[in-house]
């Protein structure tokens with residue numbers, strides 16, 4: 001048993017976790033081991049965190065760490081776990097940062113402790129919701145460890161595995177959806193303004209956005225209360241709300257259907273990859 005923590009895959013998620021674990025003093029640099037497919041990325045981290053341990057490959061992480069975050073793309077995760085398999089034992093705790101690979105499929109390679117979690121890049125600024133599913137081998141101590149790390153940068157919601165797929169639209173995917181919706185908002189406003197540039201429009205929108213959730217949360221206003229307060233019957237907001245009310249449900253339904261369809265395709269693909277690898 002050791003306190004070493006491994007992180008495999010230093011992309012958007014892995015680097016966010018590494019930076020937050022160290023910047024928030026949740027882990028000591030010398031207890032953290034990292035590995036990534038392309039080696040250049042690793043050297044950049046060493047410049048910032050000189051006591052960090054760089055591993056040659058995924059197997060070395062499994063040899064040296066009991067707790068291992070796997071933050072690769074779904075299609076690459078089966079191979080990562082297989083690389084580690086010879087060195088995994090009942091103490092090994094694998095934390096996979098995507099729900100697009102089922103714990104049943106992962107158990108075919110590592111029949112032990114697995115947490116499937118869905119982080120959010122909002123946690124770079126200490127916020128957002130991390131969704132998690134712990135399999136049956138996870139002890140209270142393991143879930144406390146998870147809560148200690150992820151709960152320090154986000155809210156943690158432990159769910160049934162099948163519920164993560166849908167709810168991640170509201171958490172992990174949210175920054176992307178939000179950016180897309182807001183960028184359309186600015187583009188539409190831009191068509192009607194002659195003297196204000198897009199950057200100024202974007203700034204006004206972001207400042208309003210930062211305040212709107214505070215208004216709702218601090219004054220305990222529901223969405224409906226807020227609409228009623230802002231939109232006077234027959235006024236400008238009222239007319240705008242009517243259009244959103246009519247058109248948006250179809251857009252949200254279609255987007256949910258598209259993500260659910262893609263989720264099924266990816267999980268089927270990762271399942272096929274695992275079945276092929278363990279043949």
Ligand SMILES: NC(=O)C1=CN([C@@H]2O[C@H](COP(=O)(O)OP(=O)(O)OC[C@H]3O[C@@H](n4cnc5c(N)ncnc54)[C@H](OP(=O)(O)O)[C@@H]3O)[C@@H](O)[C@H]2O)C=CC1
Nearest residue numbers: 009010011012013036037038071072073074076097098172
């Ligand atoms: N981006 C997001 O907001 C969120 C992403 N996720 C999930 O987290 C996971 C990571 O996402 P993200 O960080 O965006 O992806 P990235 O593509 O940014 O990072 C993936 C990293 O994994 C590395 N990698 C791939 N294969 C291997 C391997 N065999 N061995 C070691 N390292 C490997 C890649 O290395 P290389 O440098 O060679 O490419 C890369 O650094 C995905 O499963 C994604 O679905 C979950 C929630 C939110």
